Amino acid sequence: xxxxxxxxxxxxxxxxxxxxxxxxxxxxxxxxxxxxxxxxxxxxxxxxxxxxxxxxxxxxxxxxxxxxxxxxxxxxxxxxxxxxxxxxxxxxxxxxxxxxxxxxxxxxxxxxxxxxxxxxxxxxxxxxxxxxxxxxxxxxx
Amino acid sequence: xxxxxxxxxxxxxxxxxxxxxxxxxxxxxxxxxxxxxxxxxxxxxxxxxxxxxxxxxxxxxxxxxxxxxxxxxxxxxxxxxxxxxxxxxxxxxxxxxxxxxxxxxxxxxxxxxxxxxxxxxxxxxxxxxxxxxxxxxxxxxxxxxxxxxxxxxxxxxxxxxxxxxxxxxxxxxxxxxxxxxxxxxxxxxxxxxxxxxxxxxxxxxxxxxxxxxxxxxxxxxxxxxxxxxxxxxxxxxxxxxxxxxxxxxxxxxxxxxxxxxxxxxxxxxxxxxxxxxxxxxxxxxxxxxxxxxxxxxxxxxxxxxxxxxxxxxxxxxxxxxxxxxxxxxxxx
Numbered sequence: 001x002x003x004x005x006x007x008x009x010x011x012x013x014x015x016x017x018x019x020x021x022x023x024x025x026x027x028x029x030x031x032x033x034x035x036x037x038x039x040x041x042x043x044x045x046x047x048x049x050x051x052x053x054x055x056x057x058x059x060x061x062x063x064x065x066x067x068x069x070x071x072x073x074x075x076x077x078x079x080x081x082x083x084x085x086x087x088x089x090x091x092x093x094x095x096x097x098x099x100x101x102x103x104x105x106x107x108x109x110x111x112x113x114x115x116x117x118x119x120x121x122x123x124x125x126x127x128x129x130x131x132x133x134x135x136x137x138x139x140x141x
Numbered sequence: 142x143x144x145x146x147x148x149x150x151x152x153x154x155x156x157x158x159x160x161x162x163x164x165x166x167x168x169x170x171x172x173x174x175x176x177x178x179x180x181x182x183x184x185x186x187x188x189x190x191x192x193x194x195x196x197x198x199x200x201x202x203x204x205x206x207x208x209x210x211x212x213x214x215x216x217x218x219x220x221x222x223x224x225x226x227x228x229x230x231x232x233x234x235x236x237x238x239x240x241x242x243x244x245x246x247x248x249x250x251x252x253x254x255x256x257x258x259x260x261x262x263x264x265x266x267x268x269x270x271x272x273x274x275x276x277x278x279x280x281x282x283x284x285x286x287x288x289x290x291x292x293x294x295x296x297x298x299x300x301x302x303x304x305x306x307x308x309x310x311x312x313x314x315x316x317x318x319x320x321x322x323x324x325x326x327x328x329x330x331x332x333x334x335x336x337x338x339x340x341x342x343x344x345x346x347x348x349x350x351x352x353x354x355x356x357x358x359x360x361x362x363x364x365x366x367x368x369x370x371x372x373x374x375x376x377x378x379x380x381x382x383x384x385x386x387x388x389x390x391x392x393x394x395x396x397x398x399x400x401x402x403x404x405x406x407x408x409x410x411x412x413x414x415x416x417x418x419x420x421x422x423x424x425x426x427x428x429x430x431x432x433x434x435x436x437x438x439x440x441x442x443x444x445x446x447x448x449x450x451x452x453x454x455x456x457x458x459x460x461x462x463x464x465x466x467x468x469x470x471x472x473x
Contacts, residue, residue, distance in 0.1 A: 035357055051416035052417065053414075053416075053418075053420040053421050053423055054412075054413060054414050054418070054421075054458065056417075057414055057417055057457075057458040057459055058413075058414075058458055060459065061458045066463065074430075079265065084430065085424045086424075087429075087431070087432055087435065088423070088424040088427055088429050088435045089420055089421065089424040090430045090432070091429075091446070092423060092424065092435065092438050092439055093420060095436070095439055095445055095446075096356065096420065096445060096446050096449070098448035099444075099445065099447075099462065099463050100446065100459055100463060101462045101463030101464070101465070102459075102463060109432075120222040120282055132471040138439045139459065139463065140290075140461065140463060140464055141290060141460055
C-alpha cells in the first residue's frame, strides 16, 4: 500500500445503537454540535440485546474495521435486562474474535445514556483513533 | 432405461459411504431402481468413465466430502456438469465439517506440522513437502494440489439439495432416497432448489426428550468431570451442547446417549452462522452480571470457537481463522 493511500484511509465503524439511550445520545451529540467521529455508520436497533452476534461477524465480513455496540447503562435498560444479554454476548464474541485472529479491540461495547452526548462524541473519536492504530482489517478467505 | 445414480467422496472420512450401506437390505432396492454409474468407494470406476459421459447424463449425484484439493474441485465441477441433480450429501459437502477445522490454520502451517514438526515424521523425510509435479527418470508424477482453505461444495459449484449430518442418519437417507424414487417413478415435481432433505426444520432441542428448566450456568464441565443426570437438559447441567444452534433430524441421537449435541446437522433454518447462534443462545443461559463473570465462565469451556463451529467453520460468515502469515501465491 502506498503512503498516500495510507494517509487517505480512514476506518469504517459500524455502530449498533439502542433506540432508547445511545441513539438518542448520538442525536444529542449532533444537536449540541459536538465533534464526533465521521467514520461511524449508525444502525439503530430497538435494544442492544437485539444485536445478534451474526450482525457483528457480518459487519466485519462486509468491510467494517470496527464494530461498536451502544446500549443503556446496566439497570437502565428499557426492556429491563436486554443489555445483560449484550454484555455476555460481547464478552463471548471477543473470545471468539481473538480465536478468529481478529483483534478483539475492534469490537467495543459502550453504555451511553440519552443525556451523554459528550460521551458519545469522545467515545467514537477514541474508537476511531484506536482503529487507526490497529490499521485496516484485511480478511483472508 | 433406469435413472442413473452417482456417489462420490471428496475430502471426507468414508463415514457417509458407510451410512449409505447402513440402509441395509434397502440398498438392493436402490441398486434395483437406479443404474449406479459411479461410486469409487464401492465399485471400480475411473474418472475417465465420467469424463466420457454426456452432460446431464447422471440423474442424481450424491456428493460427500469437502473441497480440500484441486482433485476435489475438479470432480465437483465434473460431476456438476454430468448430473441433473447434485446433492451435497453429509456435513462435509454441506458445511465443511471436520475437514473444515483445517481452516483454523493455513496451507503452510499445516504442511510445516505434517511434513516436518509432527513427532511421527522420521528424520530423513523431515521437511520434504509434497509438490504437484515431480520429475522422475520415468516421467512426471502428478498429485493434486492442496488448497489453502477448505471449501464447501456450494462454494465451488451450484448445489441443488442438501442432506445434512455427520454422517446423515440411515433412516433419513432412506426417507430422502424413498422420496427421490417416488418423484422419479410417479413424475412428481422436484422440491425447490436449495431444499434441505432428510432433516427437520427446527432445532435439536425440539427432538430432545430431556427436561428443561431455567438455565443458570455457573461453569462448564468437560465430559470426564461430571456424571450427567439422564433426564435433565445437558446445558442446564453445564455440559456443552450445541443443540440450540443445530438443525433437528437426527432424533437427538447424542443427547439420548448422555453426550451434548456436537452440531453435525448444521445451522437450523434461517440461521447463517451456527457459532454466532450458539453465542446468542448461551448469552441467555450463563449466569453472569458483569463482563468479568462472563469471561470466567467462558474460560471453563475449552476452545469455544472449535466447539461452536466444529462442523460449520468452512460455511461460517468468516470462513476461516485469519492466518498469521499470508498464504503464498500458489495457495488458493
